[in-house]
Amino acid sequence: xxILIKYYAKYRDSTGRKEEFIDVPEMTVKDxxxxxxxxxxKLNEDKTSLIALNNRFGKEEAILSDGDIISVFPPVSxx
Amino acid sequence: xxxxxxxxQMAVKEIFPDGQRRIESARAVVVGMGGTGSSIAExxxxxxxxxxxxxxxxxxxxxxxxxxxxxxxxxxxxxxVDVAKVVLSQINEEVKVNAIDExxxxxxxxxxxxxxxxxxxxxxxxxxxxxxxxxxxxLRKPWVFSAVEGTYGYVxxxxxxxxxxxxxxxxxxxxxxVACTIQGVIPTAVRAISSxxxxxxxxxxxxxxxxxxxxxxxxxxxxxxxLPIPRNENCAVCGExxx
Numbered sequence: 001x002x003i004l005i006k007y008y009a010k011y012r013d014s015t016g017r018k019e020e021f022i023d024v025p026e027m028t029v030k031d032x033x034x035x036x037x038x039x040x041x042k043l044n045e046d047k048t049s050l051i052a053l054n055n056r057f058g059k060e061e062a063i064l065s066d067g068d069i070i071s072v073f074p075p076v077s078x079x
Numbered sequence: 080x081x082x083x084x085x086x087x088q089m090a091v092k093e094i095f096p097d098g099q100r101r102i103e104s105a106r107a108v109v110v111g112m113g114g115t116g117s118s119i120a121e122x123x124x125x126x127x128x129x130x131x132x133x134x135x136x137x138x139x140x141x142x143x144x145x146x147x148x149x150x151x152x153x154x155x156x157x158x159x160v161d162v163a164k165v166v167l168s169q170i171n172e173e174v175k176v177n178a179i180d181e182x183x184x185x186x187x188x189x190x191x192x193x194x195x196x197x198x199x200x201x202x203x204x205x206x207x208x209x210x211x212x213x214x215x216x217x218l219r220k221p222w223v224f225s226a227v228e229g230t231y232g233y234v235x236x237x238x239x240x241x242x243x244x245x246x247x248x249x250x251x252x253x254x255x256x257v258a259c260t261i262q263g264v265i266p267t268a269v270r271a272i273s274s275x276x277x278x279x280x281x282x283x284x285x286x287x288x289x290x291x292x293x294x295x296x297x298x299x300x301x302x303x304x305x306l307p308i309p310r311n312e313n314c315a316v317c318g319e320x321x322x
Contacts, residue, residue, distance in 0.1 A: 008304070009231045009297060048251050057248035057293065057308040071306070073295060075251050076226040076233055078259050079115040079203040 001026075001066035005036065008073045011049075014042035029053050030060040032070060046074055084171075085127050098285040099127065103173075105284040106130040108195030110183050110211060112159040113137070114264065115225050116201020117148040118273035123199075123280065124167045130175045131167065132194045135159045136182040142259070146266035183207050188214040197283045198222035199276060205254040212237070212245040216317050221283050225276040230265050230299035232272035235291060235308070236279045240322050242291025247311035268298045 006019045015036075024032060033051050037043045050073040053059035064070075082089070089099045107128055109120045112135040120133055139147075139154045139162060149166040150159070160178035167176045177194070181187055183202070188210050192198050198215050200223060202208055208224065215222045221238040224245060237244050246252065275296065279289055295304040312319045 008295060010229060047254075048249060050249060052306050055306050057306060058243065058311045060249065071304075073233075074228075075205075076228045076231070077204055077251075077254065078228040078232075078262060078264055079111055079113050079201055079226055 001064065003032070003064055003067075004069045005032075006069065006071045008071065009076075010074050011043065011072055014045070015040045024064065027064055028060065029062050029064065029070065032064060033060075033072070036072065043072075048075055049073065050075060088126060093287065094281075094285065098281075098287075101285045102281065103127050103129050106132070106194060106196045107199055107280060107284070108132040108134065108192055108197075109199045109201050110134045110191075110207065111201030111203060112147075112149070112163050113143065113201060113203055114146045114148075114259070114266070114269040115227060115273045115276060116199070117150070117159075117163060118270055119199055119201055119225070119277045119280070120163065120167060121148045121170065122274065122277040124171045124174045124176070126277075126281065127171065128174055128284075130177070132177045132179060132191070133160050133163050133167070134179045134181060134183055134191055135163075136180055146259075146264065146269045183210055185210055185214070189218065192220055193218055195220065197280050199280050200224050200226075203259070205251045208245060208250070209252040213316055215239065216244060216321070221288075223276050223279045223283070225272050227268050227272045228262050228264055230268050231295065231297035232268055234272055234275045234279060234294045234296070236283065236289035237291060238283075238288060239317060241288070243308040243310045244314060244317045246316040247314045248293070248308045265298065268296075271296055271298050 007015050052071040109116050137159050139150045149163045154162045160180050164176045164178040216239045219239045224235045226233050293306045
């Protein structure tokens with residue numbers, strides 16, 4: 001199935017792109033993040049990343065469906 | 080109420096007619112008086128907040144001055160809360176300013192955070208936000224999360240039992256964060272994030288509650304994303320059975 005991945009903030013530099021379509025087998029959102037961390041090692045500079053499924057957070061255990069949109073944000077600590 | 084001082088904001092339909100009275104009778108605790116905290120405090124004091132409690136144990140450093148609203152070259156080496164209290168009191172003599180020269184921790188948070196009707200996060204690390212998130216929930220105090228780095232940042236309203244909290248969406252709970260001089264931050268991002276955070280705080284204080292969406296703002300592109308975060312029933316802080 002085809003998933004649209006959108007990268008935000010410094011992750012656009014980490015991956016060299018704003019977004020991309022990728023083909024994946026059935027997997028959870030959390031599994032997809034692991035896949036992306038393997039594809040783009042710079043994402044591992046953050047211990048955790050914030051990941052939204054179809055613009056909603058808190059869906060790490062959800063199973064992906066064809067056409068889903070995943071948004072990946074870095075955690076931010078400064079103030 | 081000094082009508083002339085606040086006339087322009089009172090003319091805004093979102094605040095007129097009762098909002099200003101509520102602002103002037105409200106109490107806010109701003110934790111952290113760095114980039115975001117000092118900017119948020121300045122906005123709230125100029126708007127006539129009744130009582131503000133500022134919390135920080137840091138000293139002013141030269142590297143703070145490009146973005147931290149209340150400090151000048153001559154203040155380097157002084158306590159942030161001491162200088163901020165003086166400056167905020169000079170900006171608006173009608174506002175009661177209380178300064179607490181302490182680092183927020185689980186041992187003092189309950190006492191400090193209970194001083195406000197709303198809590199505002201001006202901190203710069205995950206540990207402090209975890210304290211605010213956990214203790215605010217126990218106290219049932221609404222709060223505004225803000226964080227900034229580089230050219231971007233996040234803002235979110237958190238209302239215990241109503242919206243999701245920080246732990247609901249996987250925001251890190253541990254860590255001291257990275258110094259702004261290392262990770263980098265542009266002052267305009269600090270001001271932009273602070274402006275939204277202050278607005279969310281005002282909305283809470285006048286009873287116009289936000290929905291708890293995560294707001295992501297990048298001043299460089301510029302771009303703004305608003306992402307809903309549902310409550311997580313398994314959340315360790317605010318999940319089912321925690322209320």
